[in-house]
Amino acid sequence: MSLKISLRDSYIKMLSNECFDVLIIGGGINGSVAAAALSSRGANVAIVDKGDFACLTSQNSSNLVWGGIKYMESFEFPLVRKLCKSRNHLLRSYPSAIKEIRFYTNLDRGFRHSSSALYIAALFYWGIGNFFTRGPRLLSPLQINKEESLINTTNSIGGIEYSDAYLYDNDARFVFNFIDSAIEYNCKAVNYMESLGSKQDKNGEWLTKLRNNRSNEEFDIRSKIIINACGPYVDQQNQLSDQTTEHHHVFSKGIHLIVPRINENERVLTFFADDGRMFFAIPMGGRTMIGTTDTHVSNPVAEVTEQDRQFVLDNINKRLNLPKPITNDDIISERCGVRPLVLKNEKVNLQYEDWTKLSRKHEIDINQKKAHISIYGGKLTDCINIGEEVCDKVERLGVSLPQKNRKWYGEPDQGILSEYLELSRSLNLDKLTHSDSSEILSTRLWRRYGKRAFGLLENIKKDPKMAEPLIEGTDYINCELIEAAEREMIVTLEDFLRRRSKLALVVQHEDLKNSPGLREACKILFDEDAVERWEEYFGGRF
Numbered sequence: 001m002s003l004k005i006s007l008r009d010s011y012i013k014m015l016s017n018e019c020f021d022v023l024i025i026g027g028g029i030n031g032s033v034a035a036a037a038l039s040s041r042g043a044n045v046a047i048v049d050k051g052d053f054a055c056l057t058s059q060n061s062s063n064l065v066w067g068g069i070k071y072m073e074s075f076e077f078p079l080v081r082k083l084c085k086s087r088n089h090l091l092r093s094y095p096s097a098i099k100e101i102r103f104y105t106n107l108d109r110g111f112r113h114s115s116s117a118l119y120i121a122a123l124f125y126w127g128i129g130n131f132f133t134r135g136p137r138l139l140s141p142l143q144i145n146k147e148e149s150l151i152n153t154t155n156s157i158g159g160i161e162y163s164d165a166y167l168y169d170n171d172a173r174f175v176f177n178f179i180d181s182a183i184e185y186n187c188k189a190v191n192y193m194e195s196l197g198s199k200q201d202k203n204g205e206w207l208t209k210l211r212n213n214r215s216n217e218e219f220d221i222r223s224k225i226i227i228n229a230c231g232p233y234v235d236q237q238n239q240l241s242d243q244t245t246e247h248h249h250v251f252s253k254g255i256h257l258i259v260p261r262i263n264e265n266e267r268v269l270t271f272f273a274d275d276g277r278m279f280f281a282i283p284m285g286g287r288t289m290i291g292t293t294d295t296h297v298s299n300p301v302a303e304v305t306e307q308d309r310q311f312v313l314d315n316i317n318k319r320l321n322l323p324k325p326i327t328n329d330d331i332i333s334e335r336c337g338v339r340p341l342v343l344k345n346e347k348v349n350l351q352y353e354d355w356t357k358l359s360r361k362h363e364i365d366i367n368q369k370k371a372h373i374s375i376y377g378g379k380l381t382d383c384i385n386i387g388e389e390v391c392d393k394v395e396r397l398g399v400s401l402p403q404k405n406r407k408w409y410g411e412p413d414q415g416i417l418s419e420y421l422e423l424s425r426s427l428n429l430d431k432l433t434h435s436d437s438s439e440i441l442s443t444r445l446w447r448r449y450g451k452r453a454f455g456l457l458e459n460i461k462k463d464p465k466m467a468e469p470l471i472e473g474t475d476y477i478n479c480e481l482i483e484a485a486e487r488e489m490i491v492t493l494e495d496f497l498r499r500r501s502k503l504a505l506v507v508q509h510e511d512l513k514n515s516p517g518l519r520e521a522c523k524i525l526f527d528e529d530a531v532e533r534w535e536e537y538f539g540g541r542f
C-alpha cells in the first residue's frame, strides 16, 4: 500500500485515541483556515471532510480575490472596505500565488449606468481599497476596439478598466495549502471521513460519530469544541447535532465553462450579462474560464444544466467578435457550485429581488454553553479574517492558544525566498521552462509548494530526471508526483487531477485518458492500487 494512504491511515488511528481541543467538520476554505490558524497557535486540532478537502464549493469559485466592486451598487460599503482590505492583505501575503489583475469592462447601450458613472464608482472603489492597486481608467469604444479587438463594440458606450486580484493556480490548491500548514503544526487532517452527528456527554465533551467513506468503518471521536464548517451542509450538520443557531443558509448556484484561451492579454474581460449581473472571461493558464450564473436552488448538490450552459455561451458569444462562436464542442471542463449565503433565521420568504441582493458576508454563530461554533457564508477573499475570528471564539470557549502571536498564513519571507532562488540558480533551474509552459519551473514550484519546494530541488539535484515532465501536455514533473504521493493525502485520481492540480480542468478528458504519462503517475500515486484508481476515475480498462 502506498505511503500516502499510510499517512491518512495513521491519522485515522490517532483520531480515536485522544480528546482533541477542537474538531473541525468540513475541509473547504473555512474549515482549512480554522485548522491552520488554531493548530499553529498551539491547539490540538482534528479536521475531517466527508469527501476530499475542498471538494465542494471551494473548488468551484471564480478564483477571484476581490473587494466586491459589485456590492457597491447595493451600498454595502463596510463589506467592500473589509473585502478590499482582505484582498490587499492576501496580495501582500501571497505575492506569487495571488496576483493583481486588470478587469477590462465593456458596457453596452441600455446599461443602467453610464461609463462615467462607473468610472467614478471605480475611483471610489480604488480609494476604499487604500489605492493599493493600479488606478482605474475610463475607456472609449474606440480605445476598447484598439486595445481588445476581440470585444464586440457595435453597441458599446465605452467602459472602464480597474484592478482586483486572482488565484494564479486554483482555489482547491489554495485550500489544500492551509491543510498542509495545519498538518505541519500537528493537526490530524483526514479526508473521506464523514461526521454523522455529535452529542455531548455528561462531562460536556463532544462525541462525534465518524464514518470512513472509503471503508465504511464507523467510530467516535472526542473533542472539547466542535466547529461546523460544512459549507452548504452547515444546517444539516447542526440538525444532526441538535444545534439551533441565529443564522441559516440559502443557496445560489453558479457555473463556469472552461474553453481554449480566447484572448492573449492576461486580463479579465468583464461584461454585464442579459440578467444584468457581472460576467467574466478569466484567464486560466492556456485556457479561459467563463461565467458565472446566480440561480436560486434549494439543494446543496447542483449540476450544470443545458440551460446554464446555453446562458453562458449566448452571453459570451454576443459580446465577442470571434471568428466562430464558442459552442459545446469547445468546452474542456465545467465547474458548478452553490454559494452558501447567510440569512437571519426570521427572513425566510425571499422574493427574487431580495435574493440577488443578498449580502455575501460571513457570520460565525457561537453556542457558548455547548462549546459549538458554526461558520456561515464566507469567501476565499475573507479567509484570513475567518481564521482570526475563529481563534478568538475558541479562546472564549476556554481553550488557550499558547502561540498567540504566531503567523499562520502567507508565503515564506524574503530571506527564505532568496535562499531558494540561490539554490535554483546553482542547479541551473532558474531559467528552465517546459515546452508547454513559458513559466520558469522554479517559480512555479515556489508558488505551489512554498518551503516544500526546497525538498523538490534537492530531489532534482540528486537525479536531474526528476525535473522532467511526466504527463504529456502538462507541466507536472516527476518529483512533484513523488511529493504528491507522500504528502498530499491523495485518495482518488480525481483528488489529484481536479484539486491538488488543475489538470482535469485544463486538459481534455480523452487526452488524459489516453496519456501513458498519467498511467505512470498513477503508479507513483497509488502503487498496487493504480489500476483500480485509474479505472474508478475513467471507467473502462486501464
Ligand SMILES: Cc1cc2nc3c(=O)[nH]c(=O)nc-3n(C[C@H](O)[C@H](O)[C@H](O)COP(=O)(O)OP(=O)(O)OC[C@H]3O[C@@H](n4cnc5c(N)ncnc54)[C@H](O)[C@@H]3O)c2cc1C
Residues within 6 Å of the ligand: 025, 026, 027, 028, 029, 030, 031, 048, 049, 050, 051, 052, 053, 054, 055, 056, 057, 058, 059, 060, 061, 062, 063, 064, 065, 066, 193, 194, 195, 196, 229, 230, 231, 232, 233, 237, 252, 253, 254, 255, 292, 336, 337, 338, 339, 340, 377, 378, 379, 380, 381, 382
Ligand atoms: C460560482 C461561485 C463563484 C465564487 N467565486 C468566488 C470568488 O471569486 N472569490 C471568493 O472569494 N469567493 C467566491 N465564491 C465563494 C466561495 O467559493 C465560498 O464562499 C467558499 O468556497 C465556501 O467555503 P466553505 O468552506 O464554507 O464551504 P465548502 O467549500 O463547501 O466546504 C464545506 C466542506 O464540508 C464538507 N462536509 C459537508 N458535510 C460534511 C460532513 N457531514 N462531514 C464531514 N465533512 C462534511 C464538504 O465535503 C465540503 O468539503 C464563489 C462561490 C461560487 C459557488
